[in-house]
Amino acid sequence: xxxxxxxxxxxxxxxxxxxxxxxxxxxxxxxxxxxxxxxxxxxxxxxxxxxxxxxxxxxxxxxxxxxxxxxxxxxxxxxxxxxxxxxxxxxxxxxxxxxxxxxxxxxxxxxxxxxxxxxxxxxxxxxxxxxxxxxxxxxxxxxxxxxxxxxxxxxxxxxxxxxxxxxxxxxxxxxxxxxxxxxxxxxxxxxxxxxxxxxxxxxxxxxxxxxxxxxxxxxxxxxxxxxxxxxxxxxxxxxxxxxxxxxxxxxxxxxx
Amino acid sequence: xxxxxxxxxxxxxxxxxxxxxxxxxxxxxxxxxxxxxxxxxxxxxxxxxxxxxxxxxxxxxxxxxxxxxxxxxxxxxxxxxxxxxxxxxxxxxxxxxxxxxxxxxxxxxxxxxxxxxxxxxxxxxxxxxxxxxxxxxxxxxxxxxxxxxxxxxxxxxxxxxxxxxxxxxxxxxxxxxxxxxxxxxxxxxxxxxxxxxxxxxxxxxxxxxxxxxxxxxxxxxxxxxxxxxxxxxxxxxxxxxxxxxxxxxxxxxxxxxxxxxxxxxxxxxxxxxxxxxxxxxxxxxxxxxxxxxxxxxxxxxxxxxxxxxxxxxxxxxxxxxxxxxxxxxxxxxxxxxxxxxxxxxxxxxxxxxxxxxxxxxxxxxxxxxxxxxxxxxxxxxxxxxxxxxx
Numbered sequence: 001x002x003x004x005x006x007x008x009x010x011x012x013x014x015x016x017x018x019x020x021x022x023x024x025x026x027x028x029x030x031x032x033x034x035x036x037x038x039x040x041x042x043x044x045x046x047x048x049x050x051x052x053x054x055x056x057x058x059x060x061x062x063x064x065x066x067x068x069x070x071x072x073x074x075x076x077x078x079x080x081x082x083x084x085x086x087x088x089x090x091x092x093x094x095x096x097x098x099x100x101x102x103x104x105x106x107x108x109x110x111x112x113x114x115x116x117x118x119x120x121x122x123x124x125x126x127x128x129x130x131x132x133x134x135x136x137x138x139x140x141x142x143x144x145x146x147x148x149x150x151x152x153x154x155x156x157x158x159x160x161x162x163x164x165x166x167x168x169x170x171x172x173x174x175x176x177x178x179x180x181x182x183x184x185x186x187x188x189x190x191x192x193x194x195x196x197x198x199x200x201x202x203x204x205x206x207x208x209x210x211x212x213x214x215x216x217x218x219x220x221x222x223x224x225x226x227x228x229x230x231x232x233x234x235x236x237x238x239x240x241x242x243x244x245x246x247x248x249x250x251x252x253x254x255x256x
Numbered sequence: 257x258x259x260x261x262x263x264x265x266x267x268x269x270x271x272x273x274x275x276x277x278x279x280x281x282x283x284x285x286x287x288x289x290x291x292x293x294x295x296x297x298x299x300x301x302x303x304x305x306x307x308x309x310x311x312x313x314x315x316x317x318x319x320x321x322x323x324x325x326x327x328x329x330x331x332x333x334x335x336x337x338x339x340x341x342x343x344x345x346x347x348x349x350x351x352x353x354x355x356x357x358x359x360x361x362x363x364x365x366x367x368x369x370x371x372x373x374x375x376x377x378x379x380x381x382x383x384x385x386x387x388x389x390x391x392x393x394x395x396x397x398x399x400x401x402x403x404x405x406x407x408x409x410x411x412x413x414x415x416x417x418x419x420x421x422x423x424x425x426x427x428x429x430x431x432x433x434x435x436x437x438x439x440x441x442x443x444x445x446x447x448x449x450x451x452x453x454x455x456x457x458x459x460x461x462x463x464x465x466x467x468x469x470x471x472x473x474x475x476x477x478x479x480x481x482x483x484x485x486x487x488x489x490x491x492x493x494x495x496x497x498x499x500x501x502x503x504x505x506x507x508x509x510x511x512x513x514x515x516x517x518x519x520x521x522x523x524x525x526x527x528x529x530x531x532x533x534x535x536x537x538x539x540x541x542x543x544x545x546x547x548x549x550x551x552x553x554x555x556x557x558x559x560x561x562x563x564x565x566x567x568x569x570x571x572x573x574x575x576x577x578x579x580x581x582x583x584x585x586x587x588x589x590x591x592x593x594x595x596x597x598x599x600x601x602x603x604x605x606x607x608x609x610x611x612x613x614x615x616x617x618x619x620x621x622x623x624x625x626x627x628x629x630x631x632x633x634x635x636x637x638x639x640x641x642x643x644x645x646x
């Protein structure tokens with residue numbers, strides 16, 4: 001049986017085509033843009049093409065993400081918390097703690113050996129410390145989003161961003177630039193601020209048990225990952241394509 | 257036949273109309289009586305009623321904040337900001353005076369701001385004892401009732417007789433008994449009425465003439481008694497304990513209804529703390545009011561035993577076979593902010609599934625809260641929740 005999981009996020013939409021015999025057959029990542037509905041359709045088409053399956057071969061579809069309700073073609077709608085936990089458990093059965101930082105949400109999840117959610121927390125309405133935060137900072141520093149992580153590893157001085165509010169932090173970044181601080185050092189401070197905020201969320205769900213897995217688009221930022229690892233004192237396990245883990249979990253749930 | 261039984265009575269529709277436009281009915285009432293607003297949970301409305309005045313509970317507004325932003329910091333309690341916004345925005349429409357209780361630092365300062373802001377309005381601070389477990393608390397509360405009685409007599413220009421007070425007690429006791437009966441029926445027959453419908457029925461009473469409210473609730477209770485046996489199946493529902501002060505915006509109830517959670521018990525100021533326990537109609541009226549007040553549950557650790565808040569919540573959940581606690585957290589409510597981390601830890605230890613729903617007046621976009629609620633339910637139904645789940 002072939003199933004699809006679609007994770008309709010605020011910034012990007014991912015689809016995974018999963019075959020219960022062959023595993024992941026294909027996937028897609030598209031920008032959500034102004035229409036979640038169109039993004040979902042486009043993502044599904046692209047994923048089907050990459051998996052070399054026709055649309056009518058996909059027997060079940062589960063949608064997730066903040067736009068899950070808009071996917072009227074989905075057989076089932078499940079929250080991203082459950083889907084991420086499921087996807088991570090499939091990839092890393094030893095995982096017990098998950099950090100997911102996406103476009104506008106940060107989630108921390110404690111799971112059991114079966115990938116069931118024991119406890120979770122997420123940021124409130126404010127998108128500070130998420131992918132959106134990084135986007136705003138990248139723009140303020142005129143740095144490409146993809147470059148932020150690598151460049152921050154070349155930092156030489158420790159700086160501090162005292163506020164995690166996106167708007168206030170942007171002002172602080174502008175001030176640091178005016179003072180002549182190095183971009184690499186500012187980037188490091190930004191990543192540390194995200195790590196601190198994430199640690200605050202982790203505190204709320206109790207112990208951080210290994211294996212700690214990170215998912216979501218921000219897991220591609222090596223600067224954030226390093227800051228988190230240093231503060232947690234434990235390595236983070238990251239799937240090759242951390243953005244599709246929620247969609248993978250959704251696809252897996254269609255078999256249940 | 258069954259379909260006909262499911263038709264909701266007109267009285268319930270009317271109660272919901274009032275709950276959804278709570279301040280509309282006050283303008284009409286003001287043609288007959290002076291209107292006195294009071295803050296939640298602590299002010300004995302019976303005293304205001306017996307003075308021939310119309311008491312109502314100030315429950316804030318979900319309209320955008322415009323006025324109170326200039327008077328309170330942005331990170332002050334959302335309920336306090338919203339209450340102030342309401343009275344500044346509508347002061348000439350339906351307020352004649354206020355009796356405000358001081359239950360936290362915010363309400364203490366709010367009272368001062370309020371007094372300065374409305375120098376021409378009747379104003380009373382009602383000082384309830386913070387540590388209600390102390391032996392002096394009962395005498396304190398009773399004495400404060402006597403003081404308020406005297407102040408209200410002066411303002412109303414008439415004596416509040418013991419007979420008038422006892423009539424008010426009886427009227428409010430009847431109201432509470434009717435609402436408790438309706439709650440009990442809803443608990444037995446969750447399909448009979450939604451959470452939103454029941455709590456709207458309670459809420460309408462905060463604003464309406466109490467006698468009229470009794471008539472409407474009586475009609476709903478009669479309908480519920482006749483209909484409950486056909487709606488008794490609890491299949492598909494899970495039993496929720498709702499904890500907090502207020503549930504705002506009311507769409508939160510709709511969200512709980514959508515996931516088929518049925519609220520079977522609570523300690524809300526706008527529900528159980530309002531409708532539980534009656535005032536004894538014999539004996540000294542002030543002491544009778546004090547006795548009722550001291551029997552109500554407390555949500556902040558203002559007892560000498562700081563662990564009582566956990567013990568109360570655990571009992572509330574266990575005694576009512578609750579499957580989860582939903583803690584409605586008003587953004588920037590300092591009492592809740594201080595309590596919450598320890599409450600969560602205690603519930604985790606007890607293995608009670610616990611969901612915090614942080615809300616703010618003026619919130620119109622509830623998608624993230626919905627995700628939180630749905631994710632919690634998904635984990636609960638897969639038996640993954642072992643307590644402390646947020």
